[in-house]
Amino acid sequence: MKKHLLLAAALLSSALFAAPAQLRPGPTETLPGVGIKLRIFRDFTPAPLPLPAVRWTRRADQAKLFSAVELWRHRETAGVWSGDAGTVLLAAITQPPPDEKAVSEDEATRLFNTAQPPGKWDEAALLGWAGRFTGMEAVSLKELDSSPLGRTVREVVFSGKDAQNTAAFLIWPSREENRKFLLLVTSAAARDAGQFRKAAGQLADSVEFFRPDASATVRRLNRNTAAGSETMQASRERVIRNIRNLSGWWYLESPNYIFVSNQTDRRGMERLRREIERARNCFMSWFPPQVRINEVSVVRIFNDRDEYTRYVGGEMEWTGGVWQPARRELVISPLSWDASEERQREAIAKIAFHEGFHQYLHYASGELHFPLWFNEGCAEFFEGIEFRGATSLVGLPDPLKRRLARLFAFKKKYDLDELIRMNREQFYNRETRDRNYLLANALVYYLLKGAPANGQKEYAGIMSRYYLTFSKTRNPETAQKAALGTVDLKRLSADLTAFWNDERQIRRSIRYNTPMKR
Numbered sequence: 002m003k004k005h006l007l008l009a010a011a012l013l014s015s016a017l018f019a020a021p022a023q024l025r026p027g028p029t030e031t032l033p034g035v036g037i038k039l040r041i042f043r044d045f046t047p048a049p050l051p052l053p054a055v056r057w058t059r060r061a062d063q064a065k066l067f068s069a070v071e072l073w074r075h076r077e078t079a080g081v082w083s084g085d086a087g088t089v090l091l092a093a094i095t096q097p098p099p100d101e102k103a104v105s106e107d108e109a110t111r112l113f114n115t116a117q118p119p120g121k122w123d124e125a126a127l128l129g130w131a132g133r134f135t136g137m138e139a140v141s142l143k144e145l146d147s148s149p150l151g152r153t154v155r156e157v158v159f160s161g162k163d164a165q166n167t168a169a170f171l172i173w174p175s176r177e178e179n180r181k182f183l184l185l186v187t188s189a190a191a192r193d194a195g196q197f198r199k200a201a202g203q204l205a206d207s208v209e210f211f212r213p214d215a216s217a218t219v220r221r222l223n224r225n226t227a228a229g230s231e232t233m234q235a236s237r238e239r240v241i242r243n244i245r246n247l248s249g250w251w252y253l254e255s256p257n258y259i260f261v262s263n264q265t266d267r268r269g270m271e272r273l274r275r276e277i278e279r280a281r282n283c284f285m286s287w288f289p290p291q292v293r294i295n296e297v298s299v300v301r302i303f304n305d306r307d308e309y310t311r312y313v314g315g316e317m318e319w320t321g322g323v324w325q326p327a328r329r330e331l332v333i334s335p336l337s338w339d340a341s342e343e344r345q346r347e348a349i350a351k352i353a354f355h356e357g358f359h360q361y362l363h364y365a366s367g368e369l370h371f372p373l374w375f376n377e378g379c380a381e382f383f384e385g386i387e388f389r390g391a392t393s394l395v396g397l398p399d400p401l402k403r404r405l406a407r408l409f410a411f412k413k414k415y416d417l418d419e420l421i422r423m424n425r426e427q428f429y430n431r432e433t434r435d436r437n438y439l440l441a442n443a444l445v446y447y448l449l450k451g452a453p454a455n456g457q458k459e460y461a462g463i464m465s466r467y468y469l470t471f472s473k474t475r476n477p478e479t480a481q482k483a484a485l486g487t488v489d490l491k492r493l494s495a496d497l498t499a500f501w502n503d504e505r506q507i508r509r510s511i512r513y514n515t516p517m518k519r
Contacts, residue, residue, distance in 0.1 A: 036213035098133035168201035309334035322352035378445030454513035
């Protein structure tokens with residue numbers, strides 16, 4: 002998880018107390034693949050749904066299990082647009098909702114491919130579909146006073162507290178009874194009910210149908226150089242489907258990654274695609290994969306900070322990037338709007354290397370959850386990757402060096418046992434998380450480079466022993482005993498402080514780039 006705050010607190014607080022944004026008609030969006038045009042609200046932009054989350058792991062075969070209903074919702078969704086005022090979602094009604102159960106992706110594919118839609122979508126079937134899709138109770142369909150020529154529109158009436166901020170319409174061409182869509186409009190804040198219904202109704206009235214183009218595809222910016230297993234190819238296809246019908250979105254592929262983005266700096270994204278493959282080779286040189294990696298690594302980069310915060314949700318809005326293991330994707334935010342293009346590229350690259358290590362470690366270890374001092378300390382360590390010709394090195398940038406010098410100023414010592422045992426709540430505590438990140442970085446850098454460069458062999462194997470033992474036994478207590486069982490943590494703390502106060506030792510460590518012995 003990336004720690005840097007990218008927006009000023011003043012901007013955030015002003016947004017919290019702003020009046021609800023108005024819902025005004027905006028540009029026309031065209032979805033060739035489903036044959037629909039509609040006039041989306043002003044300042045709304047195409048927004049992908051978060052990828053389905055892994056909910057469980059089946060013990061018998063270690064298959065990753067998803068909610069069948071969540072996978073079904075993704076298949077039925079044709080387009081999403083969001084803005085400060087709310088969200089608009091268009092869904093194609095093609096299959097009846099499944100029962101709520103846990104399924105693997107292969108099982109879900111078989112389930113959906115064999116599902117039989119009703120011969121005719123009567124009112125009961127449509128209400129059941131709308132209720133399951135929205136998670137609310139759909140009680141009736143309301144005929145409107147008038148429907149646009151050639152189209153049939155019915156408003157879905159919901160019950161419950163969320164109904165006042167939701168408007169939903171079933172829409173279909175009058176001569177094509179089985180080509181039905183749900184248009185769902187959700188307000189982000191309480192607003193005048195009459196104005197909200199009027200704006201949502203105008204959006205429904207703007208829908209126009211045309212013949213779908215089965216050949217419509219997502220824009221790919223490079224030749225397909227990707228390889229890998231059938232499982233990896235299937236995971237690529239899942240990501241590409243996620244951005245279908247989203248104007249302005251595109252993807253790039255490489256042997257181990259797929260980038261999906263609406264970034265306008267496409268040259269910068271192409272450079273990042275090359276650099277993250279090189280960074281991955283650097284990760285592998287220090288921590289070789291302990292299992293075969295069969296999934297593509299997904300990187301989603303937004304063009305706008307607000308799009309990022311809406312996508313990751315309120316709990317993660319303080320981050321500049323985040324690896325989401327349940328959804329199996331790395332999500333990156335740009336800086337605020339006034340940053341230069343070069344600064345944007347540098348910041349995004351640092352976040353990609355940091356979060357990219359979390360992503361790599363997840364797959365390389367067999368999806369283990371490493372302790373935070375190890376995971377975050379290594380991620381901070383790899384932010385220092387430098388590319389020199391064909392070589393990838395891990396350096397010590399001057400700004401980081403100065404921050405670490407301040408951390409250990411006046412030969413201050415820290416309780417490493419406390420750091421090693423921190424849980425998520427303790428490590429990410431708002432009051433101390435910056436110090437925790439920095440201390441974890443200082444410790445990992447010292448163990449990987451400082452100690453071996455200066456002949457302190459008793460510490461040089463700690464990281465290797467922990468990684469290999471944990472990957473093999475899947476037991477964190479066994480790994481900690483193997484790595485640190487004979488280490489005097491108070492002495493290690495003293496030696497760590499001495500290192501960060503000794504310029505000669507630091508210079509030796511910067512020149513040292515030999516990965517650990519394994």
